[in-house]
Amino acid sequence: MAGKTEKLNLNEQLNDFIQKNRKVLIISLAGIIGAVIVLVAVFTVRDHLRSQALSQIEEFKRRYETISSLADALSETPFWTQEASNLLEDLDNFTNRNSGYTAARSYAISANIHQDQNNWMEAERAWVNAARAGTRTYFAPVAFFNAAVAAEEQGNFSRAIELYNEALEYEGIFPAAPRTQFSIARLQEIQGDSSAALISYMTLVSRWPQDQVWVNLANSRILSLSIGQ
Numbered sequence: 001m002a003g004k005t006e007k008l009n010l011n012e013q014l015n016d017f018i019q020k021n022r023k024v025l026i027i028s029l030a031g032i033i034g035a036v037i038v039l040v041a042v043f044t045v046r047d048h049l050r051s052q053a054l055s056q057i058e059e060f061k062r063r064y065e066t067i068s069s070l071a072d073a074l075s076e077t078p079f080w081t082q083e084a085s086n087l088l089e090d091l092d093n094f095t096n097r098n099s100g101y102t103a104a105r106s107y108a109i110s111a112n113i114h115q116d117q118n119n120w121m122e123a124e125r126a127w128v129n130a131a132r133a134g135t136r137t138y139f140a141p142v143a144f145f146n147a148a149v150a151a152e153e154q155g156n157f158s159r160a161i162e163l164y165n166e167a168l169e170y171e172g173i174f175p176a177a178p179r180t181q182f183s184i185a186r187l188q189e190i191q192g193d194s195s196a197a198l199i200s201y202m203t204l205v206s207r208w209p210q211d212q213v214w215v216n217l218a219n220s221r222i223l224s225l226s227i228g229q
Contacts, residue, residue, distance in 0.1 A: 053094075053098050053102040054102060056094060056102075057094075057102055057105045057106060057109075060087065060090065060091060060094070060106065060109050061105075061109060063087055064087060064109050064112065064113065067080065067083045067084060067087065068080075068116065070083075071083075080116075081117070084113050084116075084117065087109075087113065088110055088113055091106050091107075091109055091110045092110070094106045095107060095110075095129070095133075099133060100133060100134070100136075100137075101133075101134055101137055101139065103130075103133040103134075104130045104131070104133040104134030104137065104139045104140075104143065105130075105134075105139070107126045107127070107129040107130035107133060107143075108126070108127070108130045108139075108143065110122075110126040111123045111126035111127045111130060111143075111146065111150075114126055115150070118153075120150045120151075120153040120154045121150075121154060123146075123147075123150040123153075124147050124150035124151050124154070124159075124163075127143045127144070127146045127147035127150060128143070128144070128147045128163070130143035131143035131144045131147065131166070138170075138173050138174075140170055141166075141167040141168075141169070141170035141173065141174035141176075141177075141180075142167075142174070142176075144163050144164070144166040144167035144170075145163075145164065145167045145174075145176060145180055147163045148160040148161075148162075148163035148164045148167065148180075148183070151163055152187070157187045157190060157191055158191075160183075160187055161184050161187050161188070164180050164181075164183050164184045164187075165184065167180050168180055168181065168184075177208065178204055178207075178208040178211040178213075178214040178215070179214055181200060181203060181204040181207070181208070181214075182201075182204055182214050182217060182218060184200050185197045185198075185200035185201045185204065185218070185221065186221075188200055189221070189225075194225050197221070197225060198222060198225045198226070201218040201219075201221050201222045201225070202218075202222060204218045205218050205219060205222070
């Protein structure tokens with residue numbers, strides 16, 4: 001009986017509290033509902049904008065592939081240059097309004113255009129921008145690697161080594177990490193730094209022993225450099 005009385009008292013106290021504070025509770029509830037509505041609207045708009053951005057990227061990709069194939073078929077450099085310039089301008093406008101993964105892909109298309117025109121300086125810049133934009137994605141190490149290749153094409157081997165090392169920062173998600181390490185060693189050899197190259201080759205062998213292709217190549221260079229010393 002005492003238990004029932006206590007339960008009734010609690011119910012009465014609760015009802016009394018609600019009655020006394022109903023305006024505050026109603027306002028608080030309305031605020032919570034409003035916040036939920038705003039969050040839903042924000043996420044909906046964000047998803048819509050992301051979907052639009054991805055669709056735009058696919059359109060840019062389609063334009064690039066069409067321009068490239070037509071240029072190859074017609075061998076008309078002026079046509080290619082004008083169409084490519086138009087696309088580069090659109091890509092630039094897109095990256096000014098977007099960030100993250102979609103911006104990274106946009107920069108990558110720009111980089112490919114510059115590479116097709118053997119404009120390696122701009123290609124390197126675009127690939128670096130792609131890597132920075134996609135820094136939290138698998139895209140970053142790929143972009144850094146391609147930027148390093150562009151630096152190599154310019155004969156800037158020190159810069160290429162820096163960029164290859166940036167790609168290696170993503171070793172855990174970058175399947176081409178052994179090849180990247182080999183590229184660093186190869187460029188150190190070209191620069192005449194045999195000691196650094198030897199260390200880099202040995203690093204490859206110890207860090208990626210399961211990758212037989214690059215490990216075998218590295219072991220070959222280790223033997224050659226050791227004999228040379």
